[in-house]
Amino acid sequence: MSNQYITNKEQLLSNLVGYVESRELIAEREKIGSDFSEDKGKNTAEIAKLHPKRLNLEVTEIFQETPSTKTFRVRSARGALPPFQAGQYINLFVNIDGVETARPYAISSCPTHRDYYDLTVK
Secondary structure, eight states, X not given: OOHHHHHHHHHHHHTSTTHHHHHHHHHHHHHHTOOXXXXXXXXXXXXXHHSOSOOOEEEEEEEEEETTEEEEEEEETTBSOOOOOTTOEEEEEEEETTEXXXXXXXXXXXXXXXXXXXXXXX
C-alpha cells in the first residue's frame, strides 16, 4: 500500500461521525484492561427478562367486537408482561383437540398496559 492511501484512509475515517471518539474509548479500555466482557452475563440476564422465550398465558376475558371479530385478553400468572411496541406480535401456541398449533397475532392493546395483552382475531 502506498503512504498516500493510508493517509487518505485516515483522513476519511477521522471525518466519520463518532470514529475518533470510538478509537479514544478503545484506547482507554486498553489502558485499564477491560473490554466489558465481565458484564456479558448481566446483559444476557436482563435481555431474558424483557424477552422470554415462552410465556404461560391464560384467556381471562373475551370481547365480541363485531359478528366476526373477537378480542381475547390474556394475562400471565406471573404478573406484569414484558414490554412491547405498537405493531409487535406474539406467536401463540395452543393445543386444540390434541393438535399443537402456532399462529402469530399482533398485540392490539396499548403498550402502556403491562398486566395483559389483547389479541383481536377475525
